[in-house]
Amino acid sequence: MFKRDNVWLGVLLGLVLPGIAAFFVEVLKKNVRILEKDDLLYIGCAAINLILVKILFRQYKENTAKGVVASTFICAFIFFYYKMHQ
Numbered sequence: 001m002f003k004r005d006n007v008w009l010g011v012l013l014g015l016v017l018p019g020i021a022a023f024f025v026e027v028l029k030k031n032v033r034i035l036e037k038d039d040l041l042y043i044g045c046a047a048i049n050l051i052l053v054k055i056l057f058r059q060y061k062e063n064t065a066k067g068v069v070a071s072t073f074i075c076a077f078i079f080f081y082y083k084m085h086q
Contacts, residue, residue, distance in 0.1 A: 010056070010067020014049050018075060021045040042079060046072055 022045050049072040056065035 005061045005063045007063045007067040007070070010061075010064035010069075011071045012067075013052060013064070014068035014071025015075070017048050017052060018045040018072075021048055046075060046079075 022042065025042065025045060049068050053065045053068050053072075056062075056068065
């Protein structure tokens with residue numbers, strides 16, 4: 001999948017892919033009334049990173065996978081901070 005094994009590449013991937021999914025969540029929330037509660041949908045966006053980590057570890061790209069995990073934790077902390085101060 002990738003030729004380089006880099007932590008910063010993993011951080012970038014870990015932020016971009018769930019960001020794209022979060023954009024689609026926002027579009028779905030505006031068009032589908034049932035999906036107004038977005039907590040579970042955003043957790044699903046973080047689950048995308050878990051799939052990416054699994055693929056990266058199978059390809060022996062440990063440093064890139066570590067970057068994805070780090071960005072997942074960063075996003076999780078931002079999500080919980082947002083929820084606690086809402």
